[in-house]
Amino acid sequence: MSLNILVVDDSRMMRTVLIRTLHISGLPVGEVHEATNGQEGLDQLAKNWIDLALVDINMPVMDGETMIDHMRANPLTKETPVVVISTESSPERIELLKKKSAGFVHKPFTPETVRETIERVTGVNHESGD
Amino acid sequence: MNPAIEPALRQAALTTFGDMCMALPSVEMSAEQIESTFEAEVRVRFHGSVRGEVSVRLYGTVLDSLAQGMRGDNELMPTDLLRDALGEIGNVICGNALPLVAGEHGQYRLDPPRSALANDPPLGGPAVQTKTQVGLDGGRAEVGIYLEDLK
Amino acid sequence: MHHTVGIAEMKVAKGTDDLIITHALGSCLGITAYDPMARVGGLLHAMLPQGSLNAEKAVENPYMFVDTGLPSLFEACYRAGALKNRMIITVAGGAAMKSVGGGGDDFFQIGKRNIIMLRKTLWNEGILVKASDVGGAVARTLTLEISTGEVVTRSGATATVLLPARPNAVAAAEGRKP
Numbered sequence: 001m002s003l004n005i006l007v008v009d010d011s012r013m014m015r016t017v018l019i020r021t022l023h024i025s026g027l028p029v030g031e032v033h034e035a036t037n038g039q040e041g042l043d044q045l046a047k048n049w050i051d052l053a054l055v056d057i058n059m060p061v062m063d064g065e066t067m068i069d070h071m072r073a074n075p076l077t078k079e080t081p082v083v084v085i086s087t088e089s090s091p092e093r094i095e096l097l098k099k100k101s102a103g104f105v106h107k108p109f110t111p112e113t114v115r116e117t118i119e120r121v122t123g124v125n126h127e128s129g130d
Numbered sequence: 131m132n133p134a135i136e137p138a139l140r141q142a143a144l145t146t147f148g149d150m151c152m153a154l155p156s157v158e159m160s161a162e163q164i165e166s167t168f169e170a171e172v173r174v175r176f177h178g179s180v181r182g183e184v185s186v187r188l189y190g191t192v193l194d195s196l197a198q199g200m201r202g203d204n205e206l207m208p209t210d211l212l213r214d215a216l217g218e219i220g221n222v223i224c225g226n227a228l229p230l231v232a233g234e235h236g237q238y239r240l241d242p243p244r245s246a247l248a249n250d251p252p253l254g255g256p257a258v259q260t261k262t263q264v265g266l267d268g269g270r271a272e273v274g275i276y277l278e279d280l281k
Numbered sequence: 282m283h284h285t286v287g288i289a290e291m292k293v294a295k296g297t298d299d300l301i302i303t304h305a306l307g308s309c310l311g312i313t314a315y316d317p318m319a320r321v322g323g324l325l326h327a328m329l330p331q332g333s334l335n336a337e338k339a340v341e342n343p344y345m346f347v348d349t350g351l352p353s354l355f356e357a358c359y360r361a362g363a364l365k366n367r368m369i370i371t372v373a374g375g376a377a378m379k380s381v382g383g384g385g386d387d388f389f390q391i392g393k394r395n396i397i398m399l400r401k402t403l404w405n406e407g408i409l410v411k412a413s414d415v416g417g418a419v420a421r422t423l424t425l426e427i428s429t430g431e432v433v434t435r436s437g438a439t440a441t442v443l444l445p446a447r448p449n450a451v452a453a454a455e456g457r458k459p
Contacts, residue, residue, distance in 0.1 A: 010242065011218040013200055013211060020202060024407040058221065058240045087225020091234055107222050108150035110400065112409050152401035154330060154394050202404040 002030035003124060004049055008041040008064065009056040009085070014107075018054055018085070021111040026126035027118060038067030045077050052122055054114075057086040057097070068100050081121045085109065135275060138230030139223075140262040143186075143273045146222045147266060152199035153192075159265040166190030166269040170212075172220030172245040173255050176228060178238030182277040184224040185258050188216075190269015193247075209247060217243035223273060231275065286311075286326050289345040293323035293357040299427040306374035308392035310347055310399055310415075311423035313371045314354055315430045316363035317447050322427045323361075325354040329391065330398035347398040355406070370408060371443045372399060373423045373434045375415040392416065412443040 005022060009015050015034050022029045033048055035041040039062040041055065053071070057064040064084065071077040083103040088094055098104050102121040105113055119125055140157070147155040166189040175183045188196075197215035198204055207215075220243040228238060246253045258274025284292045286303040294301055301324040303311050315322040325344060332339025332346035343349035358368065375392040396415055403410065414421065414434040422435040429446035 011214055011221070013197065013215040014218050017200055017202075020407075024409060026409070058225075058242070060242050063239075087222050087240070089226055089229040090232075090236055091229075093237070107225065108146055110149065111404065115409060148393070148397045149400075152397060152404060154397055199401060202407070204405075 001124065002028040003051040003118075003122060004030045004033070006033045006035065006041060006044050006048070006050045006053040008035045008038065008053060008059070008067065010036050010059040011056075012036075014056070014085075018114065021114050025111070025115040025118070027115065027124060038062030038064055038070075041067050042070055045071065045080070050077075050080060052118065053080060053082045054085050055082055055101075057084060057088055065097070065100065072100070083114075083117055083121055085114070132231070135231055135260045136262050138227045139184075139260065139273045139275060140264065141230070142223045142227035143262065143264050143271060145226060146219060147196065147264065147271065150200060150222055151196040151219065152202075153196055153266055155271075156265040159263065159270055163190065163265045163270045168248060169193055169269065170216055170245065170247045171253055172216045172243050173253050174220045174224040174243045175241040176224060176238045177241075178232075179236045180228065180232040180238055180277060180279065182275060182279075183255055183258075184220065184227060185255065185261075185272075185274045185276070186216075186220045186223055187272040187274075188266075188269065189272065190266070192266045192269040192271070195267060213245045213247060216245040216247075220245065227273075227275070231277070286324050288326055289328050289342055291323060291325040291344045291350060291354055291357065293321065293354070293361055294427050295319070295321045295361045297428040300424060301427070302422065302424045304422050306421045306423060307376050307378040308374070308395065310372055310374045310395045311421070312347075312351060312354065312399065313423065313425045313432050313444075314358050314363070315369045315371075315425065315427075315432070315444070316358065316367045317369065317430050318367050319362040319364065320427060320430075321358050321361040321363040322425050322430065323354050323358050324423065324425050325350045327351075327395065330394040347395050348402055351399065351402045352406075365406075365408070368408065369411045369430065369444065370403065371412045371432045372396075372410055373414045373421050373443070375399075376420070377416070377418050378420070414441050414443055 033044045037059040055064040081102040084097045084101045085105045087107045103117040147153045169188045171187045173185045256276040261274030263272050284301045286292045303326045312325045327347045327350040332349035339349045343353045375396040419436045431446040432444035434441045
């Protein structure tokens with residue numbers, strides 16, 4: 001089984017870093033789709049089968065939190081696992097975001113933390129291909 | 131003035147440059163680093179229970195290697211990607227400094243970063259009230275904050 | 282056979298009975314690389330982050346520095362038959378050690394800087410760390426068992442298995458020695 005992954009971040013550099021992490025993680029990665037804000041993220045979800053979404057919070061047009069709320073209200077995407085990847089550092093906000101998503105990764109992150117969080121959220125192991 | 135602000139800015143800068151840009155930031159600086167000239171600036175506005183702006187100014191020639199550290203290679207990159215990398219540096223420093231400034235219960239949102247390289251028009255914005263500096267290979271970074279409540 | 286790796290040294294082994302060990306990792310980094318298929322493994326004990334700050338020393342002994350020692354460790358493993366996409370990396374050390382008279386290592390944050398340089402070098406190589414036991418203010422011992430790939434750190438009376446023995450490697454080893 002390979003994972004189709006949606007990466008939503010307004011920073012092109014950050015999307016590049018996340019996609020590089022996915023490719024060197026050893027995880028079985030299928031298609032990778034990109035979006036620069038929450039609205040584009042929802043458009044990508046409507047067009048493609050996505051197994052996992054990595055979502056930033058502070059973005060123009062539509063922020064990540066609103067995007068996740070829309071996903072949860074849609075029967076087709078309400079079960080899709082979301083990992084929030086954000087600079088958010090307030091414990092109260094992180095608690096709230098954790099309730100809305102499957103996992104939370106704080107920026108700055110190590111690629112190992114991203115891999116471990118994806119493994120925990122999806123149940124897919126980077127050694128499953130061995 | 132809250133005496134915790136300067137250490138908060140310094141800690142956020144050290145963590146961001148070290149963990150995200152894979153640079154080796156230092157608290158001490160050589161005369162050469164101190165005298166290095168302006169290279170780029172990023173500003174990030176925040177509003178909520180605290181309001182204001184964080185500014186990160188780079189001096190010397192540091193942005194290329196910070197961006198390369200983020201991406202994991204030694205290739206030169208186009209200026210729009212450098213601006214983007216600079217924006218993310220500002221975003222992450224601001225996001226990590228604010229809880230230490232606003233307290234655990236602080237609620238705030240960050241605006242998208244505004245970044246400018248040396249040849250771009252200056253960003254403008256309020257003068258920072260508190261700032262700190264860290265040394266970087268090839269120059270330094272100055273991280274400052276403007277808080278509206280302190281007006 | 283036991284191989285002891287001293288400060289600023291590196292050892293690569295291939296074989297069933299070999300154990301590579303390094304002692305007294307404080308702010309230094311102990312890095313193991315292991316290919317479970319080829320059963321090739323190596324251990325580096327690097328002192329300082331950046332060889333570029335002291336190019337002469339880095340040429341004389343690349344193992345002293347993280348940024349020059351790590352590529353040397355990989356190359357030695359590849360020469361012994363390891364493949365990059367099978368390499369499993371673990372790391373230990375990088376502590377903030379207090380030296381007598383204050384200041385010392387902790388003041389310069391050598392441990393933390395060693396860890397940043399390790400992450401930078403691996404990120405540029407496109408390799409992730411499998412397991413780590415870093416930071417804090419303790420001295421550690423690190424061992425790598427070549428036949429099983431088991432990596433263990435010890436600090437005082439506490440032992441931590443960073444990488445458990447791999448069953449397939451054990452089976453392969455036993456198969457070769459009926």
